[in-house]
Amino acid sequence: MKNEITITVYTENQVGLLNRIAILFSRRKINIESLNTSPSELEGIYRFTIVVLEEEEVVRKLARQIEKQIDVLKVYFNNNDEIIWQEMALYKVPADIIAEKVKVERLLRVNGARAVVIRKDYIVFETTGQREEINNLVARLEPFGLIEFVRSARIAIIKASAGIHDQILEFEEKLPGDTLTGNEFLNKHKEVVTE
Amino acid sequence: MISPAHYADVVTPSDTLTLESGSRIVMHALLAEEVNLIFGYPGGAIMPIYDALYDFKDDLQHILVRHEQGAIHAAQGYARASGRTGVVFATSGPGATNLVTGLADAMIDSTPLVCITGQVFAHLLGTDAFQETDVINITTPVTKWNYQVTDASEMAGALARAFYIAASGRPGPVLIDITKNAQLQQTDFEGYEKCSRIRSYRPKPVIRPAYISEAAALIDRAERPLVVFGQGVMLGKAEKEFIDFIEKADLPSAWTIMGMGALPTDHPLAVGMLGMHGNYGPNLLTNQCDVLIAVGMRFDDRVTGRLDKYATQAKIIHLDIDPAEIDKNIKATVPVWGDCKETLPLLTEAIQKKSHVAWRQKFAECHVREMDKVITPEQFPAGGPITMAEVMHQLNQYTGGEAIIVTDVGQHQMVACRYAVMNQSRSNITSGGLGTMGFGLPAAIGAKFGAPHRMVIAIVGDGGIQMTIQELGTIMQTGMKVKVLILNNEYLGMVRQWQELFHDHRYSFVQMSSPDYVQVANGYHIMAASVSAREDLTPALEKMIYHDGPYLLEIKVGKENNIFPMVPTGRSVSEIVLCKEEIRPS
Known part of the structure; x- marks a missing residue:
């Protein structure tokens, strides 16, 4: 079954690495739903957050291929319940609508929108939240003349992760991570080897 | 040098x-x-x-x-x-x-x-x-x-x-x-400093002792173990470690096309080549073994045939240096990450000495069947045009298994790999994964530079040679003593075989005409000959082998000879057939 899976990739800062990672997806005809690159908790180390709609088994193999790239330090992949994630959106709304229709302003306030720019002709609001919340607000704003809308890529923090600090320190000796090496027969000695 | x-x-x-x-x-x-x-x-x-x-x-x-x-x-x-x-x-x-x-x-x-x-x-x-x-x-x-x-x-x-x-x-x-x-x-x-580590690159995964003992336990209990090995044995320079391993537990061993030569082809535990045109026994018995031990190979689709019917009865032990290969095509029961130069000795140490005479006998029986149905008739044809297998059989008499055989891609490649005798590692150079026609001639030139004291024979088809025939110029200029053996069947033979077997004899654009290869070679100042009659074959091969310099020999072989055995596409390895008549409609 296809799930929304968030892939987190820690990398060195190298020109061309984005392409090297992206083509691993396109080669397998997997669409990238969302892609964000940012600095990580460690200086000089970058963090890609990639969202795909795929089967876990496919993502597991893909993650191994990503981790195999020379300049990639570590790859994790997680379901939505294993991460804290947010997206940000900007909405440009005509100023006269806000002035005339009180319920529009209420709608924005209720949804936690914050005005970023207020001008005579338009107002730009910002919200941060999950995909559905943003989609809902867009749908409700559309009838009132939404001039422009943009949503950012997903950024995500892995609940169970302790970050990359320790791993970087001992990277030379580090075993392949459990997520990638996890094997269904591991620790099932009695079932595999029957007397 | x-x-x-x-x-x-x-x-x-x-x-x-x-x-x-x-x-x-x-x-x-x-x-x-x-x-x-x-x-x-x-x-x-x-x-x-x-x-x-x-x-x-x-x-x-x-x-x-x-x-x-x-x-x-x-x-x-x-x-x-x-x-x-x-x-x-x-x-x-x-x-x-x-x-x-x-x-x-x-x-x-x-x-x-x-x-x-x-x-x-x-x-x-x-x-x-x-x-x-x-x-x-x-x-x-x-x-x-x-x-x-x-x-x-x-x-x-x-x-x-x-x-x-x-x-x-x-x-x-x-x-x-x-x-x-x-x-x-x-x-x-400031001077050049070699690189020996990159923070984000771990060339050798750390060996997990637990997996070694799990693997050893499976091998110890196996009654019908089968080893399938690939080029990883050679890349890891672990040929000796590999032989020690299989000899200790008496493990019949089959190779992928890339692994060929890592184990001498006449070793008592060598049971032949895997894959679509590999040997009958190792393909058939893959689906009868109880433990399959894969060493430095990646379960290519040409080796596995239909995946969901591949060795489903067996526990799988997979030794590989590349973690991305584990579970990629075939789920490993016990994955053994690491360089096989290091993992094989650990495994050899951990396993018991064993003998599997009865199980190995099954491979011998399969071999007899393949000899009767395919190998003997191909290598010793009663009449008709020269066969590719006959050429390889005779060539073996001259090389004694010591030559480097470089092949191109197609029918001749399968024949060369099926029949060549090899006593040394790094003797088989072929384009395995990509199947690159035109690889053979230039690769043979490079191989001669890489092993100047060994005889290098390029075995190529009439299709592949014409893709990179210009490299005869490189031979001319360097004088490298490469022997070029063209097996000319006037067809793109492998495609023709598929068109015959699976496309109702519709030979769509596979007839290939050739230049006069002798004149072409002579134009490059390379000695050359062409034979088509059986009685000329032995003297022609002898002349090629003993000529002190580069040499091109064209052998005109049967036009519509097919390569068998064969695992038809989409079939299981155990559905391997020995002749055309055995192919069942799907």
Whole structure:
């Protein structure tokens, strides 16, 4: 079954690495739903957050291929319940609508929108939240003349992760991570080897 | 040949900075990496490097090929025969794009290469300058690593990483693209330092002792174990460790096309080749073994046939250095990550001494059946035209299993790999994963440079030879004593066989006419002969073998001979057939 899976990739800062990672997806005809690159908790180390709609088994193999790239330090992949994630959106709304229709302003306030720019002709609001919340607000704003809308890529923090600090320190000796090496027969000695 | 050993200390880091050009740093890097041979083709954007090479030509031999594809295939042949990293020079644009097929081939067959391409001046990048092409992006999917050097100060570091990455872990091709300004630029040069670690790259996964003991327990309990091995045994230089392992537990062992030669073909535990046109026994019995031990192989679809019917009854032990190969095609019951040079001895230590006489007898029975139905009639035909198998049988009498056999791709490749006798590792050089027609002739030239004291025989078809026939010019110019054996059936034989068997005899564009190969070879001042009659075969082979120089021999073989056994596409390995009549409609 296809799930929304968030892939987190820690990398060195190298020109061309984005392409090297992206083509691993396109080669397998997997669409990238969302892609964000940012600095990580460690200086000089970058963090890609990639969202795909795929089967876990496919993502597991893909993650191994990503981790195999020379300049990639570590790859994790997680379901939505294993991460804290947010997206940000900007909405440009005509100023006269806000002035005339009180319920529009209420709608924005209720949804936690914050005005970023207020001008005579338009107002730009910002919200941060999950995909559905943003989609809902867009749908409700559309009838009132939404001039422009943009949503950012997903950024995500892995609940169970302790970050990359320790791993970087001992990277030379580090075993392949459990997520990638996890094997269904591991620790099932009695079932595999029957007397 | 120049001994590379004494170069190792020529350039060492020192406190004194000297100014060097980027191009000369390339030369220092090659010497420090113990390179003494380059296959290449000059052009505008790499001229400063060639100019620097002129000063180093006593220490760095350069082989001028006739096409960049020839250069990279030759470098592959060199690397496969010698176990060292092949080096290629090519210019920007078309020079670099002509390398792409070879890069893809080296990538899928894990061959260590460092390719250096020239590039336009950095300030012209992205302007559609003359002979500019985006080589880095074109080659990204077919290189283990690539990098564009735009400043001479990066040169030494980039090349050090290139050589380290190409040869370590699971080997592969690396491409370094160097802009012309970086070649010309003078920079402070502190000496060349080899690279031995990259923070984000772990060439050897750490061995987990728990898996070794799990694997040993499975092997100890196995009644019908089967070892399937690939090129990993050779890449890990673990041929001896492998033999110790299989001999201790009496494990019948079959090879993939890439693994052929790692175990002598006449070893008592050698049970033949796997795959679509492999031997009958190892294919059939894959689906009867109780423990399948895969060593340095990747379960290619040509080996497994239909995946969901592959060895489903067996526990699978998979030894591989590349974690991405584990569970990729076949789920491993026990994955044994690591370099097989290290994991095999641990496993040998942990397993019990065993004997599997009755189980091995089944392979012997299968072999008898294959002899009766296929091998004997093919190798000793009662009449009719010469068969490819007959040629291989006779060739074995002359090589005694000591020659390097380089093949192209197609029917002749399958016949050569099925019937060649090999006593030494690194004797079989073929394009396995990519199936690159045109590989054979240039790879054979490279193999001869990589193993100058061994006999090198290129066995090629009439299709493949015509894809890279221009490399006869390289033989002419270098005088390399390569034997070229063309098995000419006037067809693109493998495609024709499929059209006969699966496309209702509709021979769609497979008839191939050939030039007069003897005249072509003579035009290149290479001795040559052509035979079609059985009585001429032995003397012709003898003349080829004993001729002291390069030689081309065309043998006209049966036009519509088919290769059997065969695992038809989409079928299970146990549905292997020995003749056309056994193929059931799907």
